[in-house]
Amino acid sequence: MDFNETKNIFLQIRDWIADQILQGKIVAGEKIPSVRELAVDMEVNRNTVMRSYSLMEEEGIIENKRGIGFFVAADAKSKLLKMQKQAFLNDELPMILHQIEVLKLNSSDLQILIQTIQSNDHENQ
Known part of the structure; x- marks a missing residue:
């Protein structure tokens, strides 16, 4: 992913995942990549991805199932x-x-x- 310098990287990651959900590439109930996996794929710090996931969790877009991972919320x-x-x-x-x-x-x-x-x-x- 090519990041834009005018917007925080964690927000761009959040927007990318949101776009994937809106396009139906990631569907409700589906597990999304782990923080570590996405950080490696996007070549960013794990804390950056975690910040994106935390924001999406607060917004009700994803849910954290402890020990299993993050999943797309039913009404995301x-x-x-x-x-x-x-x-x-x-x-x-x-x-x-x-x-x-x-x-x-x-x-x-x-x-x-x-x-x-x-x-x-x-x-x-």
Whole structure:
């Protein structure tokens, strides 16, 4: 994994695991790599991975079964969707809307985006 210098590594690891859950690559009830395994794979300190796991445990995304390991919580995907939608609406969308305004973009400029959103609406019905 290539880490971004603008964000803490433990948060990037958390985001990577969250993305794996949202994409269905890791499912509810599934065991995730041990702290040691992930630290070796990502070439980071075990404490960094442990910090990521602790955060995800606090958020209710993963559960620690002592002596066995960490597992994806049953409702992890729905919690992540709710958290990330809210973060997008609060943090990212206002910046995007500002850029649309500054660049004087109109609906024809954004037609591909509009079609994608409409396509998602049909899939979710």
